[in-house]
Amino acid sequence: MPNVHDGAANPNPEQGPAAGLRFAVVVSRFNDFVTAALLDGCIDHLESNGADPDQIDIYWVPGAFEIPLAAQKCAQTGRFDAVICLGAVIEGETDHYRLVVDGAMHGIARVSLDTGVPVIFEVLATQTTALAMARAGGSAGNKGEEAAQAAIEMTRLLGTIA
Ligand code: INI
Numbered sequence: 222m223p224n225v226h227d228g229a230a231n232p233n234p235e236q237g238p239a240a241g242l243r244f245a246v247v248v249s250r251f252n253d254f255v256t257a258a259l260l261d262g263c264i265d266h267l268e269s270n271g272a273d274p275d276q277i278d279i280y281w282v283p284g285a286f287e288i289p290l291a292a293q294k295c296a297q298t299g300r301f302d303a304v305i306c307l308g309a310v311i312e313g314e315t316d317h318y319r320l321v322v323d324g325a326m327h328g329i330a331r332v333s334l335d336t337g338v339p340v341i342f343e344v345l346a347t348q349t350t351a352l353a354m355a356r357a358g359g360s361a362g363n364k365g366e367e368a369a370q371a372a373i374e375m376t377r378l379l380g381t382i383a
Pocket of ligand 1: 249252276283284285286287308309310311312317318321342
């Protein structure tokens with residue numbers, strides 16, 4: 222029989238799967254009418270899954286392009302089991318938005334692989350403000366919650382790999 226490992230499994234049902242875990246959330250202020258809603262969804266999900274609010278640190282950065290550096294600093298401290306990155310890049314009239322979201326994505330991926338800490342990418346990239354709002358607590362759910370769930374699962378999963 223194969224040994225199956227799944228970070229979504231909760232080894233201790235009496236406590237939530239996030240109990241005892243420490244999280245950093247790096248969130249960008251640009252388009253904060255979207256990112257603040259992502260942050261609310263993220264924190265709600267962590268806490269409803271047993272995370273202690275005192276074990277969650279939130280770091281605001283100016284824009285999505287600044288997320289990777291703050292995430293790297295968080296990951297390098299060794300204080301956090303996972304780092305969650307939240308941002309919103311909305312298409313404008315120039316290609317600038319594409320440069321911003323590509324920079325954020327590549328930087329975040331690099332931080333995770335370089336440090337071995339789960340670093341979750343939840344930088345929305347949408348054509349319109351309405352599409353971003355729909356994903357920040359609107360008709361398409363709240364991607365901040367999904368980011369929190371991914372952080373919990375990756376932390377649990379990595380703990381099973383020895
Ligand atoms: N930053 C965002 O987070 N979202 C955007 O949509 C955005 N646009 O479109 O320009 C944006 N730009 C700022 C960027 O992240 C940096 O803060 C800035 O370039 C300074 O480095």
